[in-house]
Amino acid sequence: MKKLALPVLCVAFLAACTNNPKGDKAHTTDEISDTINVLGNTYNINAEHSVVRWTGSKVTGSHTGTVKIQSGHIVISDDNKLAGGDFTIDMHSILNEDLQGNDEYKNKLENHLKSDDFFAVEANPISTFKITEVKDATPQGAQVSGNLTLRGVTKNISFPVEITSNTDKAFTANADFNINRKDWGVQYEGMKDDLIADEINFKITLSADK
Template sequence: MRNVPTLVFVFAFSMSLFAQSKKITFSEIRWKAYKTLKSESMSHFGTVKLKSGNLISNGNELTGGSFIIDMNTIDAEDMNGNPKQKKFLENHLKSDDFFDTEKFPVTVFQIKSVKKISGKDYNYQIDGILNIKGISKTISFPAKVVENNKAISITSAQFTFNRKHFGLKYNIFEDMLISNDVEMNVKISAQ
């Protein structure tokens, strides 16, 4: 009986030896936000860049990972035709009205669980903790995960988060004109 804790420790240690951390080598993080009237003409969209990240696998199974997103790279692609307005919107999103990148330059997502699901386009459910402006909330989304010995790729289904849950609030009058939901699509590859 005395050897049971030792066996448990050896088993857990040997399992951890098989876990591998793979560095993210490609990422595309897309966002879209709307006015309260949800239409394409009343939306802004663009990208934000990953600062660093990794995915953890055990054999060919994704088990975890974390992403650090550089909020100072937020790009409003829909405004590319109007550089002055584009700069204004991007600076506004970086200001303390929204992401306050001076105090909170990064957003962090940490994968807490990965579950296989029976889906036609998306074969896993990813649950994790999203931290924006020092506020952490659980989010979940379906994703297509492709794994082999050398690489892992994740393509998320479109998912949303409520900006107000993370303190992304503008003044009371303007805020009533902005939808609470921010749509996201994420593609990640790691080796």
């Protein structure tokens, strides 16, 4: 029995590891205590047109949905490059999109994501992202590092940002990356025969107005 159990567990473990959603993993380190103080033009986040789209995978499939960006700002330098900023995320707004028409399972999944198994939203209703460094900035994009706080845990992540519009009135940008949920204390493994992948994909659309 032991000889059979070990290969089965190994297959399940490898399936969970290799079934991460598509996306380049953000470089993750400990929280950076130094914050940047930059000068430039401030644009306020347009919450109506800003969103985080998430994808979580498991052995048998995946789920997708959204969570709302609530408020924040970005700073554009005098030479028209991204220089700094921050935003907050309303964790109560977690929604699933792939179970439309199946309200029972949709509500069950959303409530589970908000529970202590995942993001512990009752104790941590707000998540934040604060830029700590901007490298290789051009008018079209940059490599951004910032402190991401989820579930009361803060880690510094680095990922590329594509700037799609940058005028004297408005700013829009996109980012697409994965994080390892366990770095933020999300340890729930899922069912034994349907393990959840460690990585979550985030596709961020950020819109801001001057």
